[in-house]
Amino acid sequence: MRLDSHVHLWRYNEHEYPWITEPMAAIRRDFMPDDWREAAEPLGFEGFIAVQARQSLEETQWLLELADQYPQIRGVVGWVDLRSPCVDEQLEILCDHTKLVGIRHVLQDEADDAFMLQDSFLRGIHRVGHCNLVYDILIFARQLPATLEMVAHFPRQRFVLNHIGKPDLHSGEMEPWATQMHELAGHENVWCKLSGMVTEGDRASWTPEGLRPYLDAVFGAFGAERLMIGSDWPVCLVAGSYADTMGVVMDYAGDDAGVLGENCARAYGR
Numbered sequence: 001m002r003l004d005s006h007v008h009l010w011r012y013n014e015h016e017y018p019w020i021t022e023p024m025a026a027i028r029r030d031f032m033p034d035d036w037r038e039a040a041e042p043l044g045f046e047g048f049i050a051v052q053a054r055q056s057l058e059e060t061q062w063l064l065e066l067a068d069q070y071p072q073i074r075g076v077v078g079w080v081d082l083r084s085p086c087v088d089e090q091l092e093i094l095c096d097h098t099k100l101v102g103i104r105h106v107l108q109d110e111a112d113d114a115f116m117l118q119d120s121f122l123r124g125i126h127r128v129g130h131c132n133l134v135y136d137i138l139i140f141a142r143q144l145p146a147t148l149e150m151v152a153h154f155p156r157q158r159f160v161l162n163h164i165g166k167p168d169l170h171s172g173e174m175e176p177w178a179t180q181m182h183e184l185a186g187h188e189n190v191w192c193k194l195s196g197m198v199t200e201g202d203r204a205s206w207t208p209e210g211l212r213p214y215l216d217a218v219f220g221a222f223g224a225e226r227l228m229i230g231s232d233w234p235v236c237l238v239a240g241s242y243a244d245t246m247g248v249v250m251d252y253a254g255d256d257a258g259v260l261g262e263n264c265a266r267a268y269g270r
Helices: 022-027 033-043 057-069 087-095 119-130 141-152 177-185 208-222 242-253 258-268
Strands: 003-007 047-051 073-078 100-105 134-137 159-161 190-194 227-229
Touching: 003 033, 003 227, 003 258, 033 242, 047 057, 047 100, 057 073, 057 087, 073 258, 087 100, 087 119, 100 119, 119 134, 141 177, 177 190, 177 208, 190 208, 190 258, 208 227, 208 242, 227 242, 227 258, 242 258
Parallel strands: 003 047, 047 073, 073 100, 100 134, 134 159, 159 190, 190 227
Antiparallel strands: none
């Protein structure tokens, strides 16, 4: 079973997606499950995890409604306001749907790298775990120290790090990211998505060879058992095709069934 661990869906509206800037004009249109299927089925991928792109309950509910219609959506990573005193009520509404598998907050956009260490945010993650949901971690590499501190609070909470922690691919500097990834991988409840790499460096001139040192580091840290392929489609299209993007990991991992889908299924309970 081949599963794409990281896919976004939207009906494009410039007011709701201001982060899709002019250099990303290629993705200023609708992207729906049938569009993903057209790109993914030739590579043998059967399903995907749909991940929130807007921090709104409405979007999460829309993704869950789509999941009812499209069996290829194996799970939804949505959003709730983790700091809200009403977080339990928000989770209760969403958790009635069996395809809700996780929650994500766009931590990379928070000015304070310690945002995730607020007591109210930590209480929210505790409630996520109480609902048996994954927490997806979306950060830049500079936020790894705070992430290590956050994860240490929750030894039994399943975490999935997005986009290999977004190292600085422009500079090619591996440290301290590589060392901190080893530290993070020391927590056996943390998984990592092999995603988001092609858009973090030079989008016009990246090569699989240029990404190999980062894959070496992540495989060395987590081992193949806690890594999962992800496209970050359609965002990846600003740097390359779906096949080119997924090919980076597929060529590196070979026919490893875990990396290509089984690990994703285990992490998200699919």
